[in-house]
Amino acid sequence: GAGVSQSPSNKVTEKGKDVELRCDPISGHTALYWYRQSLGQGLEFLIYFQGNSAPDKSGLPSDRFSAERTGGSVSTLTIQRTQQEDSAVYLCASSRGGSSGANVLTFGAGSRLTVL
Amino acid sequence: AQSVTQLGSHVSVSEGALVLLRCNYSSSVPPYLFWYVQYPNQGLQLLLKYTSAATLVKGINGFEAEFKKSETSFHLTKPSAHMSDAAEYFCAVSFTGANSKLTFGKGITLSVRP
Numbered sequence: 001g002a003g004v005s006q007s008p009s010n011k012v013t014e015k016g017k018d019v020e021l022r023c024d025p026i027s028g029h030t031a032l033y034w035y036r037q038s039l040g041q042g043l044e045f046l047i048y049f050q051g052n053s054a055p056d057k058s059g060l061p062s063d064r065f066s067a068e069r070t071g072g073s074v075s076t077l078t079i080q081r082t083q084q085e086d087s088a089v090y091l092c093a094s095s096r097g098g099s100s101g102a103n104v105l106t107f108g109a110g111s112r113l114t115v116l
Numbered sequence: 117a118q119s120v121t122q123l124g125s126h127v128s129v130s131e132g133a134l135v136l137l138r139c140n141y142s143s144s145v146p147p148y149l150f151w152y153v154q155y156p157n158q159g160l161q162l163l164l165k166y167t168s169a170a171t172l173v174k175g176i177n178g179f180e181a182e183f184k185k186s187e188t189s190f191h192l193t194k195p196s197a198h199m200s201d202a203a204e205y206f207c208a209v210s211f212t213g214a215n216s217k218l219t220f221g222k223g224i225t226l227s228v229r230p
Contacts, residue, residue, distance in 0.1 A: 004159075032218065040125070042222035043160075043206065056217060091160070102148050102167040102210075105218060107160040 002026075004108035006092050008038055011080055012114045019079045021111045024093030032075050033095075033105060034067060038088040046090075049075060082115045089113070118143040120207045122221035130229045135166060135179075135194040137224050139207030142188065148209040150189040150218065151181055162204065179203070202228045 006026040013019050025032050034046040045059040049069045062064070064082075069075040078084055089112045093105040118140045129135055141147055151163040165177025169197050171183045177200075181192045186214060208218040 035220075040222070043208075043218075045217055045219065048217055076205040093160075102165070104150075104162055104165065106162075107152075109159040 004092055004094050004106055006090075006108035006111050007063050008111055009109065010112045010114075012116065014116055015084060016081055018078065018080045019082055019113060021079075021090050021092075021113070023075045023077070023092030023094075023108060024108055025075070025092070027073075028096070029094035029106075030072060030097035031103070032069060033093045034075070035091040035093065036088045037091055037110070043091065046077070052074065067089045077115075082113075084115050087113055087115045118145075118147060118209045118211060118219055119220065120149075120209045120221040122207050122224050124224060124226045125222065126227065128227040128229060129197045131199055132196050135192070135197045135201065135226065137192040137205050137207075137226065139181075139190045139192065139221060140188050141190060141207075141209050143209060143211060145211050148210045149181075149183060150206060150210070151175065151179070151190075151192050152206045152220075154204045154206065154223075156203070162206075163192070197226075197228045199228050199230065202226055 007022045030050040034043045047067050048056040051072045062078045067077045089110040091110045093107045095103040095105045121140045151165040152160040153163050154160045164173045166173050166183045174180045179194045204223045206223045207221040210218050
């Protein structure tokens, strides 16, 4: 697609429920990233995919968080047994990939998660 | 480990005044540096990036930033603020071999007074 697409744009859930957030990257972009944006915390890196593999999962805050990517395209971020501190905007980004730190990330509009 | 520091969380300027948003980085290897902007209810978009080609980098909407190795800084400037510049600005750092992962600062909210 023309841009990075994320769904849902807004999700309200009850504490303890599982949620799935979806990211559809720019066509041809092999690298995909998930970040979390919380008020006053800036952007926190969660996980990086190159193709379908995830060489860097260092930012996932707990084992309740997982992500997968299939077909080198769409990615799903799953949060199990949600807690109130999981409330945040989850941002997905994609880039052409490779090891160059100069690659520009293109961000989606985000999925706002509210855990009641 | 690489990091960026954005001092303060909020800057307010008058329309037409100079905009200066500060960013200092910490990196043990030559960094790549970026400024992203997030307008209200929108996603992040790239303003400009430094990739070692030139120390003074010009971006969109009249913004520019200068890489100063001696000061480990990459401050963002614009000579004359416009109301439409009101947004949140993020500085970020990356380097080759780090799978392009960006490490962001906490962001600065810019307000522009009429």
